[in-house]
Structures are given as structure tokens and as C-alpha cells.
Amino acid sequence: xxxxxxxxxxxxxxxxxxxxxxxxxxxxxxxxxxxxxxxxxxxxxxxxxxxxxxxxxxxxxxxxxxxxxxxxxxxxxxxxxxxxxxxxxxxxxxxxxxxxxxxxxxxxxxxxxxxxxxxxxxxxxxxxxxxxxxxxxxxxxxxx
Amino acid sequence: xxxxxxxxxxxxxxxxxxxxxxxxxxxxxxxxxxxxxxxxxxxxxxxxxxxxxxxxxxxxxxxxxxxxxxxxxxxxxxxxxxxxxxxxxxxxxxxxxxxxxxxxxxxxxxxxxxxxxxxxxxxxxxxxxxxxxxxxxxxxxxxx
DNA sequence: GTGTAATTGCAACATAGTAGCATTTGACGC
DNA sequence: GCGTCAAATGCTACTATGTTGCAATTACAC
Ligand SMILES: [Mn+2]
Ligand SMILES: [Mn+2]
Ligand SMILES: [Zn+2]
Ligand SMILES: [Zn+2]
Numbered sequence: 600x601x602x603x604x605x606x607x608x609x610x611x612x613x614x615x616x617x618x619x620x621x622x623x624x625x626x627x628x629x630x631x632x633x634x635x636x637x638x639x640x641x642x643x644x645x646x647x648x649x650x651x652x653x654x655x656x657x658x659x660x661x662x663x664x665x666x667x668x669x670x671x672x673x674x675x676x677x678x679x680x681x682x683x684x685x686x687x688x689x690x691x692x693x694x695x696x697x698x699x700x701x702x703x704x705x706x707x708x709x710x711x712x713x714x715x716x717x718x719x720x721x722x723x724x725x726x727x728x729x730x731x732x733x734x735x736x737x738x739x740x741x742x743x
Numbered sequence: 744x745x746x747x748x749x750x751x752x753x754x755x756x757x758x759x760x761x762x763x764x765x766x767x768x769x770x771x772x773x774x775x776x777x778x779x780x781x782x783x784x785x786x787x788x789x790x791x792x793x794x795x796x797x798x799x800x801x802x803x804x805x806x807x808x809x810x811x812x813x814x815x816x817x818x819x820x821x822x823x824x825x826x827x828x829x830x831x832x833x834x835x836x837x838x839x840x841x842x843x844x845x846x847x848x849x850x851x852x853x854x855x856x857x858x859x860x861x862x863x864x865x866x867x868x869x870x871x872x873x874x875x876x877x878x879x880x881x882x883x884x885x886x887x
Numbered sequence: 888g889t890g891t892a893a894t895t896g897c898a899a900c901a902t903a904g905t906a907g908c909a910t911t912t913g914a915c916g917c
Numbered sequence: 918g919c920g921t922c923a924a925a926t927g928c929t930a931c932t933a934t935g936t937t938g939c940a941a942t943t944a945c946a947c
Contacts, residue, residue: 628836674806675822676822677820678820680824682824695861697863700870708862709859709861709862710862717854718843718853718854719841719876720881721881722880722884722885723884724878724884725876725877726844726879727802727876727877728876728877729874729877730861730872730874730876731874731875732863732867732871733870733871733873734867736867737866740867740868741866742864743803
């Protein structure tokens with residue numbers, strides 16, 4: 600719908616992955632790019648509305664699925680059973696994450712995943728490792 | 744309901760944590776002790792039924808919550824959004840876990856959690872770390 | 888045995904996500 | 918620009934997983 604959607608970094612990213620340039624797709628990716636942390640489906644929906652983007656719940660789910668499938672975004676499940684989405688900056692987010700066990704917030708941490716030396720049972724195939732630090736975030740630690 | 748529920752390891756464990764010895768509680772813990780892996784609420788329910796233990800869905804949820812609160816069991820969330828429960832053998836399961844991204848199965852791995860040297864943002868409090876290995880389990884790798 | 892708080896069972900509710908299908912639209916060739 | 922058509926959308930239902938409120942039951946201390 601914008602005159603030149605390709606002009607934005609979001610549009611470029613989407614096009615680079617062979618996806619159609621749709622209003623919701625671009626808007627969602629812009630939200631993810633602007634966010635400093637992983638966001639839930641709901642949080643993204645609220646952000647879209649704030650940006651004046653009318654959208655459907657299901658379309659948003661499908662848009663997020665597409666972004667993940669295309670490798671543009673990554674998805675992780677929080678202790679609150681909600682999936683959170685973020686831009687996949689370099690590969691499938693090979694960095695540790697912090698999960699706030701109070702509010703569910705997830706933040707990406709700097710630094711590489713530690714080298715793992717764990718032996719798997721026979722026949723098991725390893726795809727990737729994930730290091731989670733669980734605790735309480737700054738705002739939850741203060742607040743009630 | 745059994746004549747001497749204290750006689751079983753399950754009964755002993757529950758009593759040691761100051762909990763009332765109820766039929767479902769003992770039966771659930773026995774299922775967890777017998778399982779070689781973490782089980783979902785549903786899988787535990789099926790196991791109970793197979794053992795002839797009539798039970799209520801909600802009671803099972805509450806029983807599992809109690810076991811986790813008492814530190815007898817631990818709970819983790821899988822990529823399929825289902826919580827899985829296992830006996831907490833030594834502390835809050837300080838060992839790595841393997842998650843099958845195909846069927847959701849979770850298995851506890853031997854070995855200790857690697858020492859982590861990640862710096863958290865200011866004000867964040869770290870409670871525990873969790874190392875997840877993602878991949879495909881042996882049965883999923885064979886089967887369709 | 889009795890009293891009482893913990894536990895259960897049931898029905899209703901909540902949240903997060905998925906499926907089917909008719910309608911709309913982005914991209915492509917002209 | 919214009920027609921074509923698969924990809925994407927917007928609905929409406931539906932599923933899976935877990936929670937709440939409350940009256941009835943039960944384990945256990947006495
Ligand atoms: Mn990340
Ligand atoms: Mn474990
Ligand atoms: Zn928090
Ligand atoms: Zn599997």
C-alpha cells in the first residue's frame with residue numbers, strides 16, 4: 600500500500616526472501632525491527648494498531664509464521680506459554696536469552712552460545728543449542 | 744486408599760515434603776518415577792487411566808502444581824507449548840535437556856550445566872540457567 | 888471417632904493458536 | 918495500464934492447554 604515499500608529495510612528484507620510485499624508483512628517486520636526485544640503475537644498486534652495498521656488476528660499469526668519460515672524472524676516459547684518473535688539478525692539467533700519468570704519478557708543477550716560438550720543418545724540429531732538464563736527482570740524486581 | 748501408601752517410594756517422597764497422601768498424588772508420582780522422560784499432563788493422565796486410577800483433569804493439574812511447588816517434580820515448557828513434568832532428582836534439574844522439535848519429546852541429559860559467563864543488563868537477577876539442545880529424536884528421525 | 892483444613896470434582900471460563908473457505912490482491916507478462 | 922492467478926487475507930469455527938469458583942469429600946491431628 601505504501602508508494603515504495605521496497606524503500607524500507609523491512610521491504611528489502613521481505614523481497615530478498617521471495618515474499619510478496621504486503622501491508623501487514625512490512626508493518627510487522629517494521630515493528631520487530633524497532634523493538635529491542637522479542638514480542639508476543641499480542642504485543643505485535645497492539646503495536647500495529649498504534650501504527651494505524653488494521654489487521655486480522657489470524658493473518659498476524661500467518662504473517663509471523665511466514666517470517667519465521669523465511670528465516671527473517673525467530674520464534675521462542677516463553678515460560679508463560681506464549682511465543683515471542685524477534686528479527687533473526689544473524690542466523691537462527693545463536694546467542695543466549697534471558698527469560699523473566701515474572702512477566703515473561705525475553706531479551707537477547709550479547710555473546711556467543713557456549714560450546715557444548717554433551718553426548719546425545721544414539722540416533723538423535725542435534726540442530727541447535729539454546730542457552731536460557733531465567734530470573735527476574737529489572738522492572739519486575741522493583742515493582743510489586 | 745492403598746493399605747500402606749507410605750511403603751512406596753512415592754509415598755515416602757510426598758510425606759517427606761509435608762503433603763497429604765492422596766490416591767492421585769501417589770499414583771502421579773509413581774508414573775513420573777517410572778517414566779524415563781518428562782511427560783505432559785495428557786500423557787500422565789493416560790498412564791493413570793492405564794493403571795486404573797480414575798481421576799479428574801483439573802485435579803491432575805493441581806496435583807502436578809503441588810509436586811512442582813514442593814520441589815518433588817520439575818516442569819518445563821516444550822516447543823509445542825505443552826508443559827512436561829519429571830521427578831526432580833537432585834535440585835531443580837540442573838542438567839541439559841534435549842527437545843525433539845518434531846514430536847516435542849524432552850529427555851534429560853547427563854552431565855552438568857556448562858558454566859556461564861554472560862553479563863546481564865543492570866538490575867536483572869539471575870535464578871538459574873537452562874541449556875536446551877534442539878533437534879530430532881531417534882524415533883522421529885526414522886518414522887515419517 | 889470428630890473436627891477441620893486440605894483436597895477433589897464439576898462446570899464454566901480463559902488464552903493461544905489452527906483450519907476451512909470464499910474473497911481480495913501483489914506481481915508478472917503483455 | 919490490464920488481465921491473470923497463486924499468494925495472502927478476513928471471517929467464522931474449532932482445538933489444545935490451562936485456570937477459577939465453589940460445594941462436596943477426605944486425610945490426618947487430636
Ligand atoms: Mn534472540
Ligand atoms: Mn530434567
Ligand atoms: Zn519481568
Ligand atoms: Zn521426536
